[in-house]
Amino acid sequence: MKTLLRASALCLAMQTGMAQADVEPTQKDAIAMVEKGAAMVKSQGKDEVMKRIAARDPEFVVGSLYLYARDLKSGVVLAHPINPAIVGKDLIDVPDTNGKTYRREIIELAAKTGKGWVDYTYKNPATGKIEPKTTYVLRVNDIVLEAGIYKK
Template structure:
């Protein structure tokens, strides 16, 4: 009989645990990019680059993170997951499907200041190439990018 009460207590406790972290949404990506823009406006571009490089939890949360590129040159200024691309101009390097999405990011940022770009990218969580959509937000001469993987 005691075992039944113990199992019931465990089951009740499990029902009150918070759900596992859900996949980030488009709203999460927009919010993270806007948080980055506010931080940049208050503290400067270099301070934001340091936050990204240091994988600050405000700007790196699992598969959702902010990176930054220069709008004029396309050079990656900061990337928390793949630091080997920092300092490189990958504007015309296509994704797995052949799309030059980085050029599209720069053009959209220059024309509209913000928006979404779809492409294929390696998911740091799964390690696989997956469809991704990224919210881009121009802040001065920089573009902040925060993307989510589509399921």
């Protein structure tokens, strides 16, 4: 009987986990992830957060939602869990498919107001299609933390 109960509990846990992975993240989820990263920068330092982002820490990568960081002054990508090839690169003037230099807008918004949302288009790795995306931006000292969601 105990084995049956454990098996049932395991199946339920697996189903719940799968259901959560299918749920699209919301703007609240993006804000919460960025704020979690900001709190960690303040408590454990920038280097620790960069290491955890690079290591795809489950706190900072949940389904299609992930935390990444760039330098406030240069716009250079400091950490990215999904596309590590762009780390160390200055992509500030590379436009989206509509010609918008959204990375420059992210840096300008962070420098001016400290936080907010930036809209642009980006290739969704799940669908392979260019889709509208919005990213929450938060300045923490000399870095910008970001997490974005695809708009449906």
